[in-house]
Amino acid sequence: MANVIDDAAIEYLGVLAKLALSQEEKEAAKADMGRMLDYIDKLNELDTSGVQPMSHVFPVKNVFREDVVENGDGREALLANGPECTGEAFVVPKTIG
Amino acid sequence: MSILELTAVELGKRIKTGQVTVEEAVQASLDQIKKAEQKVNAFVTVDEEGALRRAEEVQKKINRGELRGPLAGVPAALKDNLCTKGLLTTCCSKILYNFVPSYTAEAVLHLERAGAVILGKTNMDEFAMGSTTETSAYGETRNPWNLDHVPGGSSGGSCAAVAVNECFYALGSDTGGSIRQPSSFCGVTGFKPTYGTVSRYGLIAYGSSLDQIGPVAKDVTDCAAILEAIASYDPKDSTSIRREDNRFTEALVDEVRGLRIGIPRDYFGEGLNPQVRDTILGAADVLRQKGAIVEEFDLSLVEYGVPAYYVIASAEASSNLSRFDGVKYGYRSPSYKDLYSMYKKSRSEGFGPEVKRRIMLGAFVLSSGYYDAYYVKAQKTKALIKRAFDQAFQSFDVILAPASPDTAPRLGQSLRDPIQMYLGDIYTISANLVGLPGLTVPCGTDSSGLPIGMQLIGDCFQEKKLIRAGFAFERSRCYQGPAMAKELEQSTPNPYVGEASSAQGSIWEKGGK
Numbered sequence: 001m002a003n004v005i006d007d008a009a010i011e012y013l014g015v016l017a018k019l020a021l022s023q024e025e026k027e028a029a030k031a032d033m034g035r036m037l038d039y040i041d042k043l044n045e046l047d048t049s050g051v052q053p054m055s056h057v058f059p060v061k062n063v064f065r066e067d068v069v070e071n072g073d074g075r076e077a078l079l080a081n082g083p084e085c086t087g088e089a090f091v092v093p094k095t096i097g
Numbered sequence: 098m099s100i101l102e103l104t105a106v107e108l109g110k111r112i113k114t115g116q117v118t119v120e121e122a123v124q125a126s127l128d129q130i131k132k133a134e135q136k137v138n139a140f141v142t143v144d145e146e147g148a149l150r151r152a153e154e155v156q157k158k159i160n161r162g163e164l165r166g167p168l169a170g171v172p173a174a175l176k177d178n179l180c181t182k183g184l185l186t187t188c189c190s191k192i193l194y195n196f197v198p199s200y201t202a203e204a205v206l207h208l209e210r211a212g213a214v215i216l217g218k219t220n221m222d223e224f225a226m227g228s229t230t231e232t233s234a235y236g237e238t239r240n241p242w243n244l245d246h247v248p249g250g251s252s253g254g255s256c257a258a259v260a261v262n263e264c265f266y267a268l269g270s271d272t273g274g275s276i277r278q279p280s281s282f283c284g285v286t287g288f289k290p291t292y293g294t295v296s297r298y299g300l301i302a303y304g305s306s307l308d309q310i311g312p313v314a315k316d317v318t319d320c321a322a323i324l325e326a327i328a329s330y331d332p333k334d335s336t337s338i339r340r341e342d343n344r345f346t347e348a349l350v351d352e353v354r355g356l357r358i359g360i361p362r363d364y365f366g367e368g369l370n371p372q373v374r375d376t377i378l379g380a381a382d383v384l385r386q387k388g389a390i391v392e393e394f395d396l397s398l399v400e401y402g403v404p405a406y407y408v409i410a411s412a413e414a415s416s417n418l419s420r421f422d423g424v425k426y427g428y429r430s431p432s433y434k435d436l437y438s439m440y441k442k443s444r445s446e447g448f449g450p451e452v453k454r455r456i457m458l459g460a461f462v463l464s465s466g467y468y469d470a471y472y473v474k475a476q477k478t479k480a481l482i483k484r485a486f487d488q489a490f491q492s493f494d495v496i497l498a499p500a501s502p503d504t505a506p507r508l509g510q511s512l513r514d515p516i517q518m519y520l521g522d523i524y525t526i527s528a529n530l531v532g533l534p535g536l537t538v539p540c541g542t543d544s545s546g547l548p549i550g551m552q553l554i555g556d557c558f559q560e561k562k563l564i565r566a567g568f569a570f571e572r573s574r575c576y577q578g579p580a581m582a583k584e585l586e587q588s589t590p591n592p593y594v595g596e597a598s599s600a601q602g603s604i605w606e607k608g609g610k
Binding site for chain 1: 195196197199200292293306332335336338398400401404405407408415419422423424425426427428429433434435436437438439440441442444445448450453454456457458459460461464467471473474475476477478479480481483515516531532557
């Protein structure tokens with residue numbers, strides 16, 4: 001299925017992955033992904049009809065609990081990591097016209 | 098024997114009886130770090146000031162009888178994907194170059210409660226994606242057995258630091274072999290527990306259904322003691338498991354009579370270095386002579402583990418790493434037009450090539466139209482691999498295998514061909530896919546003196562069987578570290594000057610600026 005990786009697919013993946021690739025990186029990604037998918041296609045040798053896909057090995061279920069605040073106010077420490085902030089919020093470029 | 102040559106548990110005993118003070122042990126480690134770092138580059142951050150302060154505090158608690166465990170006062174290091182409150186945590190990526198967590202990972206809190214003194218953070222492949230520690234944004238780590246070779250990865254810094262006696266033990270994380278493979282390459286003991294045994298809270302996620310934290314140390318005794326300290330049920334980790342028996346040190350007995358050990362023929366075929374094969378089979382003979390029942394068998398499906406893994410791990414990575422967008426922490430591109438271009442540019446400039454490769458692949462296998470053909474197919478393959486192991490563990494207590502098809506490759510060789518590098522994970526990856534525990538124990542060297550480790554794989558929750566087999570095996574030989582560890586210890590001190598580091602007081606950081 002490797003031939004599905006064309007220029008349009010790389011553009012689309014750039015949107016999904018939020019990555020702006022240079023022309024050189026795009027070419028490299030195209031070749032790399034083609035090879036990887038060729039290799040992954042090996043899985044098609046396996047007959048998996050009737051097999052249930054397994055997301056977790058152990059039976060996991062939603063874990064419910066009361067919504068109680070356990071941690072203290074960490075605003076200062078959290079904001080300290082922001083590339084740009086006011087004293088009480090992260091700052092991002094204008095998003096609404 | 099010098100302090101640095103002691104195992105963690107031996108040092109803990111001497112600290113308890115007052116033969117060694119915590120400060121002496123910490124100072125000895127810091128001196129060794131100063132001498133070794135220019136050659137090995139196992140650390141990305143060293144917290145000298147914090148470690149010495151903590152040594153004093155821990156010593157007082159030991160003197161007052163408040164800290165009595167086997168690891169009280171023993172200096173340790175942490176892989177740089179474990180969050181440490183107030184201490185730089187970069188995942189060895191440019192995108193987290195200045196990230197200072199506001200909380201500490203649950204596993205690390207447990208170590209601190211056991212009296213650990215944290216020396217600093219160890220080098221790793223960026224976001225744990227790699228098998229050589231060469232994809233780190235802060236320079237590669239070198240193998241202390243031969244500096245022209247890689248230490249393995251992704252926990253290469255942790256394993257090299259233990260091997261060269263910069264710390265007495267370290268924590269690593271294992272998503273596809275990242276503790277077991279570098280432990281093999283560096284001649285140390287590394288343990289990946291059953292998925293869910295150690296809380297992932299505060300471990301920066303790569304592949305959440307595969308990631309598990311575990312110890313790296315000089316022997317099985319240390320690994321059992323460390324795992325006993327860090328294993329816990331944690332409501333903050335939704336896949337944490339409440340285990341009834343975490344008393345792993347009880348299994349430290351030199352007795353393997355009747356233990357059924359399976360050797361999967363399909364792990365010993367084409368692609369395996371003959372010297373590695375002979376050394377591993379030699380180790381199996383040692384266990385047989387001690388009374389274990391060793392038999393060969395066919396595991397099957399071995400060649401499907403790697404492709405299934407790369408689909409699942411990349412899919413989870415593409416989702417987990419979407420949080421790095423230049424808003425709440427880390428790197429933000431200096432030039433952008435609008436919000437969306439800020440995301441894209443920050444991520445593109447902040448992530449390295451291997452990370453981008455896996456995010457793209459993950460986005461593809463999850464995308465509409467390909468989800469069933471790739472992601473669901475990989476999940477079905479995982480179900481089949483689980484069946485194969487379930488069947489094997491009906492006949493065997495432990496599976497004995499190599500940790501890697503070869504000894505440590507030379508620097509710069511592996512990254513040229515990603516698929517070849519991924520195939521190096523063939524013996525370790527299945528344990529992650531199906532959640533099994535795996536223990537690497539050193540068992541010899543190749544003709545050029547590079548270490549070889551054997552891997553013991555157990556059924557879920559059967560860590561004790563691995564500990565018993567590993568412990569019985571290592572009784573047959575004594576631990577030997579690389580010659581460099583002793584040479585450096587005996588050399589005269591050399592003031593630390595890291596190439597990319599910025600000395601800030603006595604905290605040395607390679608990120609941060």
